[in-house]
Amino acid sequence: MSATPSHTEIVASMRIIITGGAGFLGARLARRLLELGSLTDSRGRSRAIDKLLLVDVVAAQGLCDPRVLHLTGDLADRRFVEQAISTDTDTVFHLAAAVSGEAEADFDLGMRVNLDATRALLDRCRLLSAPPKFVFASSLAVFGGLLPDPVPDDAPLNPQASYGVQKAIGEYLVYDMTRKGFVDGRSLRLPTVTVRPGKPNRAASSFASGIVREPLAGIDANCPVAATTRMWVTAPRTVIDNLLVGHEAPASAFGLTRSINVPGISVSVGEMVAALRRVAGDKVADRVQWNFDPAIDRIVSTWPANFAPKLGTALGMQADHDFDSIVHAYIADDMPKT
């Protein structure tokens, strides 16, 4: 990412869009891009970022930088998408989504936000002056059913909830529209991202953040799945770095797919609480309560919890060392300082 363009070639600055730009990951990705200052375009040239458009249903807070623009609207509305994405866009990071619990509770909402918006963005990208890079935040939820342990890169997609189905469909569209030359797409199947700051959301995996975040804030937190339930997880700082690795990967790194299983670590929920206990003590860890919720467990238990991510690792993606370091990352990066 630090290579400079050839001095014999005039290379315009880079224009980047982040959907879900007001969300936790979107805003964090934006900050990281502003720090980095440049990215590699689809022709392999390092270019300075001079415009970073954050698109979301609400305006992003607290990013004061002359390169940043904000736009609010509905990405499933094709007129909005047409206006939002200028023809000189070089990269789209598509992070906007209805989370797993929402998409399961409201089928139409999930189809609209997770499928229609993705398709509208891809269709818009066909009309840009050059095929942009398109980084699609997919999910381990595209997997389900009986799978080898660890899950190999070429495991079949067999999602068992609507969120994973919609993400799987997005991956197929990204691949086909890459094959057609409409975009230079990369679909990154993210692990469960924890520890997220802020409030619980309707992701079925929301508790995986809550059982660390709330006890550290002096609040009781419920764990709705068994302590033996294993999950494939990543810290926010790690997944942001991996999103950038996915963006920077050369097109030649891919075979007959544009999907990447993003590295993570496999831990049981009981091990998460044990890590919290080691880092923050008994009084904090004892704030975790165990009340089983079958609606949450029904979704989470279909997700595989252990992967062998060959392509992602070969591209340079990283995993956290252990869950203790994920707890430490939250305390360092995101825990409110009192």
Added chain:
Amino acid sequence: MSATPSHTEIVASMRIIITGGAGFLGARLARRLLELGSLTDSRGRSRAIDKLLLVDVVAAQGLCDPRVLHLTGDLADRRFVEQAISTDTDTVFHLAAAVSGEAEADFDLGMRVNLDATRALLDRCRLLSAPPKFVFASSLAVFGGLLPDPVPDDAPLNPQASYGVQKAIGEYLVYDMTRKGFVDGRSLRLPTVTVRPGKPNRAASSFASGIVREPLAGIDANCPVAATTRMWVTAPRTVIDNLLVGHEAPASAFGLTRSINVPGISVSVGEMVAALRRVAGDKVADRVQWNFDPAIDRIVSTWPANFAPKLGTALGMQADHDFDSIVHAYIADDMPKT
């Protein structure tokens, strides 16, 4: 299919819709249904067919039966779909499609006919008085890339052309909407259907019919792929029977998917011509010419040519004995009598 309903229960007659009802397979399926006279509904009851609606962009020809209705329109138009499908519909056979060559040449047409229409139909089915059976004609084109030989039922979907991508997306929608209780779906991955009567169409596999049909009619035919190219094929009469098996299969026969690899036979194109030679003689077989077409070969060569279809076979689906019998089936069923 011959079980009669209990005499203590009043069971209304069965209302069936075939999309693509004016096409070769749709019209043939319609004739077979009229012969049979009854089907099993989603509650396992055998019911007399009293209404068979054939929906297509053009009116179906030559089916004169009081149970048959015709309707022409665009299935990607949700207003048409709403009007076309009455709330008391019991079964939808969704055969309408843009064929592989069309969908590759015109991306938007393929998305509209193969994806939007499928989704509009499924969405309409959610509003019926009871979840109907939904038999979706998928294709072996959902597969591609490196695969075991023979291809197992749980092989990953990795389509390498837009037609297969659109069919794969349809399968995921059928499964998810079955899981949600909106329909009782079954996606049947059909082999290449040969020998089709009539004229060549824009399916990449169209030559597999042409190299038998045209020589038998005294016309030269071109084979655009190498004689060593293998294909997974079925006779029309066989695939119609297998569509009915797929319809009749109890919901309990399925696991964490609603997709079935439909049985076929694996033959090379050279073996097809050799079979034609055995059945119809040298003069006929010598009418096959060999002019390689990279656009056709690029699509056909990505399709796997040999499967181990366990679920389909367990349900009672059949394959043809050999390609000689497929040639004989064409001569008996479809060849114009002069």
